[in-house]
Amino acid sequence: TQLLEQSPQFLSIQEGENLTVYCNSSSVFSSLQWYRQEPGEGPVLLVTVVTGGEVKKLKRLTFQFGDARKDSSLHITAAQPGDTGLYLCAGVWEYGNKLVFGAGTILRVKS
Amino acid sequence: DAGVTQSPTHLIKTRGQHVTLRCSPISGHKSVSWYQQVLGQGPQFIFQYYEKEERGRGNFPDRFSARQFPNYSSELNVNALLLGDSALYLCASETANTNKLEAFFGQGTRLTVV
Numbered sequence: 001t002q003l004l005e006q007s008p009q010f011l012s013i014q015e016g017e018n019l020t021v022y023c024n025s026s027s028v029f030s031s032l033q034w035y036r037q038e039p040g041e042g043p044v045l046l047v048t049v050v051t052g053g054e055v056k057k058l059k060r061l062t063f064q065f066g067d068a069r070k071d072s073s074l075h076i077t078a079a080q081p082g083d084t085g086l087y088l089c090a091g092v093w094e095y096g097n098k099l100v101f102g103a104g105t106i107l108r109v110k111s
Numbered sequence: 112d113a114g115v116t117q118s119p120t121h122l123i124k125t126r127g128q129h130v131t132l133r134c135s136p137i138s139g140h141k142s143v144s145w146y147q148q149v150l151g152q153g154p155q156f157i158f159q160y161y162e163k164e165e166r167g168r169g170n171f172p173d174r175f176s177a178r179q180f181p182n183y184s185s186e187l188n189v190n191a192l193l194l195g196d197s198a199l200y201l202c203a204s205e206t207a208n209t210n211k212l213e214a215f216f217g218q219g220t221r222l223t224v225v
Contacts, residue, residue: 004153031211042115042201042216043154050211088153092212098144098167099203099214101153 003027004102006089012108016078021105023089024071030094032072034063037086037104046074069094079109113138115204115217123223124192132187132220134202142166142205143185144214145177149198159205160185192224 005024013019023032031050035043047056049065049072056063062075076083086106090099116135124130136143142161146154159167160179179185189196199221203214 006153033213035216040199040219040221042219045213045215048211048213090153090214097207097212098156098159098169099154099212100156101146103151103153 003100004089004091006087006102006105008105009103010106010108012110013079015080015109015111017109019076019079019107021074021087021089021107022071023073023091023102025091026070028069028094029091030069030096032065032069032089032091033099034072034074035088035090037088043086043088076107079107081109081111083107084109115202115215117200117202117217117220119220120218121221121223123225126192126194126224128192129188129190130192130222132189132200132202132222133184134187134204134217135184136202136204137215140204140206140215141183142207143179143183144203144205145185145187146201146203147171147198148201148219154201157187189222194224197222197224 007022034046037043047063052067052069054065060077064073086104088104090101118133144159145157148154156169158177163179174190177187199219201219202217
């Protein structure tokens with residue numbers, strides 16, 4: 001059972017468009033991570049957010065942690081075909097010590 | 112620069128057999144976790160080991176077991192394999208600071224049970 005809800009499940013867009021992926025839960029996280037995974041490979045850590053309201057930027061990617069630390073978003077500006085992949089959010093519950101993953105968002109960027 | 116290494120990368124087993132998967136964490140990392148990822152889903156937590164002690168166990172049957180060695184490498188064992196055990200098995204090498212846990216994954220072992 002996935003306790004983190006990601007949306008949308010699948011996104012197919014043209015090169016140059018912007019997109020946002022969401023990660024939501026009813027519980028509070030002590031920290032939340034975003035990963036990108038390509039077929040047949042392990043997830044690659046993109047960012048970790050720990051403070052409510054925190055915003056982190058990684059080139060064309062912007063990550064935001066909700067004020068209440070229950071939700072997060074990933075925004076990609078001017079998507080490129082190289083951004084194609086599975087984007088996963090994973091959180092550590094408050095007082096927990098393990099990662100819980102969402103089901104992921106499959107992103108396809110067409111040239 | 113040694114990241115997380117897993118072996119083997121691919122494996123085909125028959126129902127009822129057992130399998131051992133291996134993982135070497137990043138140098139200096141003392142915590143290792145195992146995850147199962149089936150097609151179309153996010154990774155599901157199986158075990159976490161820290162300093163050779165089991166620190167957490169997910170909702171998996173007793174056919175799944177693991178251990179961590181003095182050099183912090185780890186093995187995941189699965190007995191009496193079922194078709195439903197076919198998945199990508201991921202090992203994560205973890206750092207845990209006061210307020211965050213970060214996991215760095217290996218490339219995974221693709222297990223196919225026939």
